[in-house]
Amino acid sequence: MVAQIIGLERRTARSGKDSIDHGPSGFDDVANAVAGVLTNLSAKPYAYDTTMEWANHLDDGKDSEEWRAGRRNRYVLNGGRL
Numbered sequence: 001m002v003a004q005i006i007g008l009e010r011r012t013a014r015s016g017k018d019s020i021d022h023g024p025s026g027f028d029d030v031a032n033a034v035a036g037v038l039t040n041l042s043a044k045p046y047a048y049d050t051t052m053e054w055a056n057h058l059d060d061g062k063d064s065e066e067w068r069a070g071r072r073n074r075y076v077l078n079g080g081r082l
């Protein structure tokens with residue numbers, strides 16, 4: 001595991017985004033597993049709502065026929081652009 005962590009390399013893409021990955025012909029499976037466990041252990045308990053209760057309350061009006069008609073009208077009036 002220590003060898004895998006030491007073998008990780010940081011690369012910066014042309015867009016400026018950084019990535020960390022193993023070098024050529026290297027492996028990082030164990031290092032990824034350990035990092036995931038440590039991240040989960042360090043997270044606050046109940047920081048994420050796993051009940052999915054929030055999914056039952058998605059009444060934002062976007063399912064109504066009135067909303068769809070308004071959306072269609074805006075599409076047509078804007079020449080096909082939203």
